[in-house]
Amino acid sequence: MKYFFLAFAAVVLAVVLIAGPRGYKSTNRPFEFFPDMDRQPKVKAQTESVFFADGIGPRQAVPGTVPLGWDIPAKAGGDKPEMQRATNGYTAAPDYFNTGKMGDRWGDGLPVPATAALMKRGQDRYVINCQICHGANGGGNGVTSKYGWVGIANYHDQRIVDMADGEIFNTIANGKNTMYGYGGNITVADRWAIVAYVRALQKAQLGRPSDLTPEQQANLK
Amino acid sequence: MANIFPKWTNHLPIQILVAGGVLFISVIAGMTYYFTPKYTRVGYQPVQPVPFSHSIHVNQLGLDCRYCHSQVENAAHSNLPTTQTCMNCHSQIKLNSPRLATVRDSWKTGQPIAWVRIHEAPDYVYFNHSAHVNRGVSCVSCHGQINNMAVVWHHEPQSMDWCLTCHRAPENHLRPVNQVTNLNWKPEDEGPGKDGKLRTQQEIGEQLKVAWNVNPPVTCAGCHR
Numbered sequence: 001m002k003y004f005f006l007a008f009a010a011v012v013l014a015v016v017l018i019a020g021p022r023g024y025k026s027t028n029r030p031f032e033f034f035p036d037m038d039r040q041p042k043v044k045a046q047t048e049s050v051f052f053a054d055g056i057g058p059r060q061a062v063p064g065t066v067p068l069g070w071d072i073p074a075k076a077g078g079d080k081p082e083m084q085r086a087t088n089g090y091t092a093a094p095d096y097f098n099t100g101k102m103g104d105r106w107g108d109g110l111p112v113p114a115t116a117a118l119m120k121r122g123q124d125r126y127v128i129n130c131q132i133c134h135g136a137n138g139g140g141n142g143v144t145s146k147y148g149w150v151g152i153a154n155y156h157d158q159r160i161v162d163m164a165d166g167e168i169f170n171t172i173a174n175g176k177n178t179m180y181g182y183g184g185n186i187t188v189a190d191r192w193a194i195v196a197y198v199r200a201l202q203k204a205q206l207g208r209p210s211d212l213t214p215e216q217q218a219n220l221k
Numbered sequence: 222m223a224n225i226f227p228k229w230t231n232h233l234p235i236q237i238l239v240a241g242g243v244l245f246i247s248v249i250a251g252m253t254y255y256f257t258p259k260y261t262r263v264g265y266q267p268v269q270p271v272p273f274s275h276s277i278h279v280n281q282l283g284l285d286c287r288y289c290h291s292q293v294e295n296a297a298h299s300n301l302p303t304t305q306t307c308m309n310c311h312s313q314i315k316l317n318s319p320r321l322a323t324v325r326d327s328w329k330t331g332q333p334i335a336w337v338r339i340h341e342a343p344d345y346v347y348f349n350h351s352a353h354v355n356r357g358v359s360c361v362s363c364h365g366q367i368n369n370m371a372v373v374w375h376h377e378p379q380s381m382d383w384c385l386t387c388h389r390a391p392e393n394h395l396r397p398v399n400q401v402t403n404l405n406w407k408p409e410d411e412g413p414g415k416d417g418k419l420r421t422q423q424e425i426g427e428q429l430k431v432a433w434n435v436n437p438p439v440t441c442a443g444c445h446r
Contacts, residue, residue: 004240012247019255024266025374039346045298048335056333126284143282149313180309185291195302213434 009021098188100166113193122197125190129182138201151178155198156205168195172190244262257377266374267337271323273316278369279404286360286367286402293389297349301336339375340364346444354402357395357429363385368404384444388437395435 020026032038043049047056096102097111112118127136135141138155145152153160160168172191175181184192209217254260278284287293290303304327311321327334329442340363342348354360360367365376377383386396400406409421438444 001236001240004236008243008247010239013332019260021255022260025264025266027267028265029267030258030265030375032261033256035346038343044344044346045296054332058244111362128287131287132282132284144310144314147314149310180305180312182304182309184303185288191360 024144048084062104089103094164097192100164103167105169106164108164110192110196112189114196118193118196119200122193122195122200125186125194126197126201130194131187133179137205138198139205143180149178153179155202161206165195165199168198255355258380258383262380264374264377265339266372267339269337269372270335271319272372274289275373276369276371277324279300280283293350293354295351297347297351299350305367321364329437336405339373340379342379347444347446348444356433356435357401358387359394359401359404359406361398361406362394366404388439388443390435391435392423395426395429397425398428 012165026174043051043057045058047057048055052059091192096107100106110118131142132156133140133144133149135140135145140152140154142152155161169191171179172186173183173188182191203211211219212220245377249342265344278289279286289306290299291302291306293299304324307321307324311324317320325336326332353363363379367373367376396406396408397411409419410427411420411425414424415419
C-alpha cells in the first residue's frame with residue numbers, strides 16, 4: 001500500500017508538472033479530446049484549401065470573367081495596378097453611384113439623400129477608417145503624421161473643397177498618391193456617407209455666417 | 222493443514238477498494254480539470270508570421286477594431302485584414318522594418334499572410350459575429366482585452382457551456398452598440414441614472430435587453446444546423 005501511494009503521488013506530480021495549470025500560455029495547438037466532426041473538409045472563410053494548387057481557399061475571379069451581378073467599369077479605378085486589386089477592377093454597375101463618374105467626368109452631388117442618418121453613418125465610418133491619417137477635423141493631422149507621413153491631404157485646402165464629390169468617392173474607393181484604395185474595406189453606400197461627412201467637416205472649418213439663413217444668423221447673436 | 226492464503230491477504234480486499242477509490246476519484250478530478258477548453262484552449266498563444274501588436278495599434282495609435290476587421294458588422298466571419306490594409310500605412314511608415322518583411326513579400330507576390338488561427342469554433346458551430354456586435358456584445362466579452370495584448374492569446378474558454386451562460390443571461394454582457402469596440406468601456410462610464418447613482422452592468426444590460434428584444438437562442442438549432 002505504501003508503494004502504491006508513493007507511485008500514485010509520483011504520477012500525480014508528473015501530470016500536474018507536465019500539464020500545467022489552466023490558462024497556461026502555450027504555443028501548442030489546443031488538443032481536442034473528442035474531435036468528432038470538429039474539423040470538416042469544407043472551405044470556410046479565409047482558410048486554406050488543399051484542393052487548389054496555391055493553397056488559397058477564397059478565390060479571385062478567373063481572368064476574363066466577371067462575377068455574377070458585377071460589371072466592368074468604363075475605366076478601371078486607381079492609377080496603380082495594385083490599387084485595383086481590392087475591387088478586382090469590378091464594380092456593381094458603371095453608373096455614378098458606383099464609380100463617381102458621369103460620362104467621362106467626375107460627377108458632383110450625392111446620389112443618395114443627405115439625411116441626418118447618412119451623416120451619422122459617415123461620421124462613424126470616418127472615425128474608423130479615415131481619422132487615423134486625416135485627423136478628427138480633416139486637417140490631415142492624424143496620428144500617422146506623427147510617425148513621419150508627409151503630404152496627407154488637408155480637407156480644408158481649396159483644392160479639395162473644389163473637388164467634385166465623385167472624385168472624393170473615387171479617392172476613397174481606389175486611393176490617390178500615397179493613399180491606397182479603401183474599396184475593399186468600405187462599402188459603396190458607406191463611401192458616399194463619408195463624402196457627405198467630409199463636406200460637413202469642410203463646412204465646420206470654412207463656413208461663413210453668410211452661409212446661414214437670415215433666421216439662423218439672427219440666432220447667432 | 223497450512224493456510225492457502227498468507228495472512229497479509231486478509232487486508233487485500235480493503236486495500237484494492239481504497240486504491241481503486243483513490244484512482245477513480247483522481248481520474249475524475251483530472252478529467253474535470255483538464256478535459257475542458259478552460260484548460261485546452263485558454264492560454265493558446267501561437268507564434269504569428271508577423272509579430273503584430275494589438276496593444277500598439279489600438280492603445281497607442283487609437284485604431285478602431287473595424288479598421289482591420291472591416292466585415293465584422295456585416296458577416297458571420299470576422300475577417301483578418303487584407304495585406305493591402307496593412308500596406309495602407311506601412312507603405313509609408315516603418316518601410317524597412319524587418320518585422321514587416323512578411324507583409325511586404327505578401328504585397329509583392331499576392332500570396333496571403335498565413336496567420337495562425339487562435340479562436341476556432343468546431344465546424345458544426347455557426348457563430349455569427351455580426352449578430353453579436355450589432356446587438357451590443359463587445360469584442361471583449363469573447364476575446365478578452367485584446368487591446369492590451371502584445372501577442373494575442375486565447376482568453377475565454379469558448380466552450381458550449383460558456384456560450385450558454387451568456388445566452389441565458391445576456392444582460393451581463395450587453396452594452397451600448399457604439400461602445401462595442403471600446404474594450405476599456407465600463408458600466409460606470411454611462412454616468413449616473415435617474416436616481417443619481419452610477420449605473421451597473423445589470424441595469425444597463427436589462428434595459429438594452431428589453432429595448433432591442435434580445436432573446437438569444439438556447440435551442441440546439443440556434444448554433445447548430
